[in-house]
Amino acid sequence: MKNLKRILLLIAVILIVAVIYNYPKLNILAGYSAKNTASSVFLANRTLEFTDNNDNDFSPINLTTDKIDTEEKSAIGSAFGLLKRKAVYRKGLGAVLITNDYDTSKKPLVPFRSKPDNITPFPYGNAEQIDTVFSNVDYKKLNETIDTIFNDRNKTRSVVVLYKDKIIAEKYDDGFTKESLQIGWSMTKSITSTMFGILRCQGKIDVQTDNLFEEWENDERKNITLHNLLQMNSGLEWTEDYNSISDVTKMLFLQKDMTKTQIDKPLIGKPNETWNYSSGTTNLLSGILRSKFNTHQEYLDFWYNALIDKIGMNSMVIETDMSGNYVGSSYAWATARDWAKLGLLYLHNGEWNGENIFDKDWVDYATTPTPTSDGWYGAQIWLNAGSRYPDVPKNMYSFNGYKGQNVFILPSEDLVVVRTGLTKNADMNTLLKGIINSIKNN
Structure with a gap:
């Protein structure tokens, strides 16, 4: 029994040392996952499932897990459940990875945007371009x-x-x-x-x-x-x-x-x-x-x-x-x-x-x-x-x-x-x- 306790203690110590040593890596992994998820879902209007299966599906980011809050418009990235990071979406400013002392209740300044021109054809507006067929293009x-x-x-x-x-x-x-x-x-x-x-x-x-x-x-x-x-x-x-x-x-x-x-x-x-x-x-x-x-x-x-x-x-x-x-x-x-x-x-x-x-x-x-x-x-x-x-x-x-x-x-x-x-x-x-x-x- 004493040997078992010693082994368990040794394993616990190794795990603690491993977590401390890898903490900066976990922080960045969770941060990337949270930020990319918040931007993909709330700015680019993709689903969480699509984001996880595509944008976040590469090593080592695919080792993290993500959750979103659609009411708050936030995402949390978790690295093995040991460390979590949060990103929030702000209309006009996109998503930002935040720390615990970030005041989400404070309304940030946002850029003034002009109204899109949806009447003028592309490229000078956003309407469909005037059809042109070039005889020299195969x-x-x-x-x-x-x-x-x-x-x-x-x-x-x-x-x-x-x-x-x-x-x-x-x-x-x-x-x-x-x-x-x-x-x-x-x-x-x-x-x-x-x-x-x-x-x-x-x-x-x-x-x-x-x-x-x-x-x-x-x-x-x-x-x-x-x-x-x-x-x-x-x-x-x-x-x-x-x-x-x-x-x-x-x-x-x-x-x-x-x-x-x-x-x-x-x-x-x-x-x-x-x-x-x-x-x-x-x-x-x-x-x-x-x-x-x-x-x-x-x-x-x-x-x-x-x-x-x-x-x-x-x-x-x-x-x-x-x-x-x-x-x-x-x-x-x-x-x-x-x-x-x-x-x-x-x-x-x-x-x-x-x-x-x-x-x-x-x-x-x-x-x-x-x-x-x-x-x-x-x-x-x-x-x-x-x-x-x-x-x-x-x-x-x-x-x-x-x-x-x-x-x-x-x-x-x-x-x-x-x-x-x-x-x-x-x-x-x-x-x-x-x-x-x-x-x-x-």
Whole structure:
């Protein structure tokens, strides 16, 4: 009996040590599950069953369990019943992962949204586009090309192809339609960058501005410029690893104010000489944007009235953190068609239906390769200058996100291609090559 008690005590001690050791992991697992569930169910209007069987059905997130409260519009993620996290939905702001001291009774500020134009045809409105058939497009070949990435391996959810401002192909996976909201993940970074492009066009910022934070005044970080942050070439320490407890997972699932996460990081390289992909940097930029406005309401409204609603991306919602700041690195949701509108705006060098949202100089700047990025990266925009996609023109650039969210802009082909999904397995080089080859006389 004594031996049995000792064995049970030893097992209990091992379990306690294991829980303590793995607590941060459990915290992030439960946090991801709760946040993703709340967004999927209450923002994207999917069912809990669909969310668990699809969006949360990957290791190790599939080890968690989720519950929702439809009256409160909240979700709770549980990691083996040992640790629970809660996320709540706020209309106009999306879902947010909260801590125990978050006051859910306090009504947050929400952005003012303009009324959607459901009369003007796509792309300048939300009504169906005027039918156009291009004689130089091989529609059979085009659709066969798109069909190749819709399967269980690729888990593609949508593809939209725009040629000369018209949708020439559009396909959705089962359970998705043109009305379905889809998370852009890091495609959101390109929206954050675009906000700086708009301010630059308005003469309100200089990207060469340095000495950006009080915390950096007395060390070499004072030399970091806005330009360096936009190009993710600041030299600041950051680890972007979604498969471990890293800077990015701690920021997204533990921090109340994500705009401050990287401020305290030291320099481990030299500005303009040390490219390092960092979601923390993008949220620093979101915080800098906040500092450009006198009130928080002005900051919230600016993203919509200067860009999102301005070009009719009326489905889009950018979620905020607990402090009310836009999570500019990761949390924009929109339909595939609205994601395509952002690509079309860039294809037209910032001009939208006769109005300049930003200018061509910004597009040139944003698509200039960052030093030490091997031609892969500009100002929060991915590039093909280094021939990452060998069968696609080098002047192509794209907004890219986790698990294979993409908006490709091909200026020389007059094309915008949107692909959303759950994996990065799809061969996008072959897809883009096939789309280009389906259009004759280029």
